Amino acid sequence: MxxxxxxxxxxxxxxxxxxxxxxxxxxxxxxxxxxxxxxxARTDPFAELPMTTDRKYLAKQVVLVGYGRVGSRIAAAMQAQGIPFVVAEQNRELVAQLRKEGLAAVSGDAADPAVLIQAHIAEAAMLVVATPDPLIIRQMIDTAKTLNPEIEIILRTHGEEESVLLSKENIGTVFFGEEELAKGMASHVVQRFSVTEHGQ
Amino acid sequence: MxxxxxxxxxxxxxxxxxxxxxxxxxxxxxxxxxxxxxxxARTDPFAELPMTTDRKYLAKQVVLVGYGRVGSRIAAAMQAQGIPFVVAEQNRELVAQLRKEGLAAVSGDAADPAVLIQAHIAEAAMLVVATPDPLIIRQMIDTAKTLNPEIEIILRTHGEEESVLLSKENIGTVFFGEEELAKGMASHVVQRFSVTEHGQ
Structure with a gap:
């Protein structure tokens, strides 16, 4: 005893x-x-969508990866158009903030399949990649295409070579920063110039 | 003797x-x-426009500074629209190449007033700055506004802070790469999404 x-x-x-x-x-x-x-991460409340998430965010939605300077602007445009989307973002504080604003968001490294699964990629209409890291991009595309072969993919790249490479692989629509910048500036010049021409 | x-x-x-x-x-x-x-530099044939340069390039033209990834795309758009422009570019080989293609171009550092003067900035309708260096940008704007107070200025910046700063100074229309990228991607998403919605 x-x-x-x-x-x-x-x-x-x-x-x-x-x-x-x-x-x-x-x-x-x-x-x-x-x-x-x-x-x-699986026990982290920010790593999965709350049970109360509206059905409209869980099917035929857009999965937006990255909520930085580019991602947040795309999100604002989708909100203005009433397009339902789920944000996947590494920064937990940002995810907490987005949830406070009533947006659907999950936190985690989007190269990890679990994060895309939590964003309901399997039922999504589109995957919009607003982070420019080429390694993450390929891993995400693999996961997305495996779980949802019909998904439409929209990508952002940093470099011209990467942009050409990804375009050739035909995995989605590739956007390249400097090309979009040139387009924006050129269309402004063309428009302003025609105004100047007609004005004088 | x-x-x-x-x-x-x-x-x-x-x-x-x-x-x-x-x-x-x-x-x-x-x-x-x-x-x-x-x-x-004044004795360099590439530092000034040839005497044979067509009159249309010498007044009410666009002065395009920088012929890199962004500048060359803007130039292509202007050419397609028949807008006359003079390129100011640091790379002499590029200037030689452009002249071979029948374009008006001068070589030199655009921060040096002589280069803008050679591009006939005093009579130009617009200054389009396709190089992102903030120091060069300010020097160029000073020269352009001094010689041609009515000139319309279109700028490119790399950073968001710089972009906000230049916009506040109200010296011209400021374009920021990531903002244009987001616009391009967002408009594609919105357009594709409405197609998907109506298709199903």
Missing amino acids: SLILASALISIALNPLLFSMVEPIRKLILARSAFARRCD | SLILASALISIALNPLLFSMVEPIRKLILARSAFARRCD
Whole structure:
């Protein structure tokens, strides 16, 4: 009996110490293992859409990856047009903010299939990639096409070579920053010039 | 007499040596003095428009600074619309190439007023800046506005802060790459989405 009592006493004595060690150990494991991070992410409320999410965001919607300077502008245009979309964004604070504003958003690295799955890619009408990282882009396209072969893909690229390469692969509509810039400037010049011409 | 003969002989003997020193000394001076570079540039046939340049390029034209990925695309759009323009571009080989194609072009650093003057900025209808360097941009705007207060200015910027700053200064129409990219992608999404919606 004294042995059991002794163990109980030791256990009780160690309890606060063990508990205080849980969080640092968890952080250590998360920092060292990608697998642990992935498992952990599944319990993160921002990594999946809330159960209360409106049905319209779960099918025939647009999945928008990245809510930076480009993504946020695309989102604003879709909102103005009443197009339903789910944002997939790495920054958790941004996802929390978007949810506060009533938007559907999930957090996580979009190269991880789980993130696109949570954004209901399987039923989506379109995948719009507003992040320019070519490695993430290929992984995402693979996931999207596997889960939803009919999905329409709209991509953004940074470099001209990457843009030509992706266009050749025929996986979607590729947009290249400097080309769009030139288009915008040129159409302004053409329009202004015709005004000047006719005005004088 | 022997003195004159002696000087002549010395001079003749030194002649090849002096001539061989002209080019290295010229290079040394050009490398050390911005003023000398500027004087030297005036004798460069690519630094000024040929005398045979058509009148239409010398007044009410567009001065396009920079013929890179953005500038060349704007040039193509202007050509398609029959808008007369003069290109100011730092790369001499590119200027030579453009002249071969029958375009009006001058070479030089557009931050140097002489380059804009050679592009006939004083009579131009518009200045289109397709290079994103903010320092060059300000110097160019100063020159252009001084020589032609009525000129319409169209600018390209790289950063969002710079874009906001230039817009506030109200010196011209400012285009920002990522904004134009977002516009292009968003309008494609909106258009495609309405097709998908109506198709199903």
